[in-house]
Amino acid sequence: MQSDIRRTLLEMFTNSKEEYVSGQKISDMLGCSRTAVWKHIEDLRKEGYELEAVRKKGYRIVNKPNKVSENELILGLQTKKIGQHVHYEEVVESTQKIAHRLAQEGVQEGTVVVAEEQTSGRGRLDRVWHSPKGTGVWMSIILRPTVPPQNAPQLTLLTAVAVVQAIQEVTGISPQIKWPNDILIEGKKAVGILTEMQADADRIHSVIIGIGINVNQQQQDFSDAIKDIATSLAAETGELINRATLMQTIFLKIESLYEEYLKNGFGLIKVLWETYAISIGKRIIARTLRGSIEGWAKGITEDGVLLVEDDLGVLHHIHSADIELSTRK
Numbered sequence: 001m002q003s004d005i006r007r008t009l010l011e012m013f014t015n016s017k018e019e020y021v022s023g024q025k026i027s028d029m030l031g032c033s034r035t036a037v038w039k040h041i042e043d044l045r046k047e048g049y050e051l052e053a054v055r056k057k058g059y060r061i062v063n064k065p066n067k068v069s070e071n072e073l074i075l076g077l078q079t080k081k082i083g084q085h086v087h088y089e090e091v092v093e094s095t096q097k098i099a100h101r102l103a104q105e106g107v108q109e110g111t112v113v114v115a116e117e118q119t120s121g122r123g124r125l126d127r128v129w130h131s132p133k134g135t136g137v138w139m140s141i142i143l144r145p146t147v148p149p150q151n152a153p154q155l156t157l158l159t160a161v162a163v164v165q166a167i168q169e170v171t172g173i174s175p176q177i178k179w180p181n182d183i184l185i186e187g188k189k190a191v192g193i194l195t196e197m198q199a200d201a202d203r204i205h206s207v208i209i210g211i212g213i214n215v216n217q218q219q220q221d222f223s224d225a226i227k228d229i230a231t232s233l234a235a236e237t238g239e240l241i242n243r244a245t246l247m248q249t250i251f252l253k254i255e256s257l258y259e260e261y262l263k264n265g266f267g268l269i270k271v272l273w274e275t276y277a278i279s280i281g282k283r284i285i286a287r288t289l290r291g292s293i294e295g296w297a298k299g300i301t302e303d304g305v306l307l308v309e310d311d312l313g314v315l316h317h318i319h320s321a322d323i324e325l326s327t328r329k
């Protein structure tokens, strides 16, 4: 079904709340025959919508699929760009992989790739990202910022701020950010962000922002390997969260911070990031590929690089590491 027809149809059902919408009204709105209306209704049923049809009254939706499909994301979306084009799949290896291909094909900025399940979800440093079916948000957003390639890491921090704000708004929880891109609740990881780039030496073609959020898993759903370090929004709130609403809120937060960033630079985002960051001002251990550095996390630079001062007073610029809070004072 064409997406504009689908959008009009779903809007009609949503606006009519529980009331029936007559076949005649639908055919007038869509400008098509009653037979065509019936076909569109069948298409929605195939997509998992339960529609009740009553003679002389019309149709109404009695149940929606628990999916993050284009339909669910379009309704009520308030953004201008982000999420206006959605590439939805049930199962993929990784949404990053598809987003890279679409970016190369030249899709619009703000296009989102989302899947119910990833079979090879990947994290930073080539780690595995567990992405079970229907419980999380596994998505990649394509941006084309007009900034130099060395500034791309700022977009990871911008995304982390947007996701924290969206989680706060939707669930009431106040998560914290662990540099560079982990979002934690009560010390356990609920969200990971992976930023990848297609660029020349001096120009970004696209930035692919991968966001993985544990949303509706229960604590016992996590494998032994991660159960002590991972959590989900549902496990923390005791309530199931509507994934589409969460995604729409994230799109809106990213869009407004991204506009601010392109207009006024990184300043505000840096300040916001530091207010949500767990480690700034604390004693930490940063494990890099070249060894560990222990010291005080002083803040981040304009490029999102972590500054750590060791016990000899030497200031280290940490570009990539895993960090943990030190128990030493």
Ligand code: BTN
Pocket: 093, 094, 095, 096, 118, 120, 121, 122, 123, 124, 125, 127, 129, 131, 137, 138, 139, 140, 181, 182, 191, 192, 193, 194, 210, 211, 212, 213
């Ligand atoms: C990390 O914490 O190491 C980053 C995890 C990023 C996971 C997301 S899920 C959607 C997108 N597709 C992937 O394969 N990875 C990212």
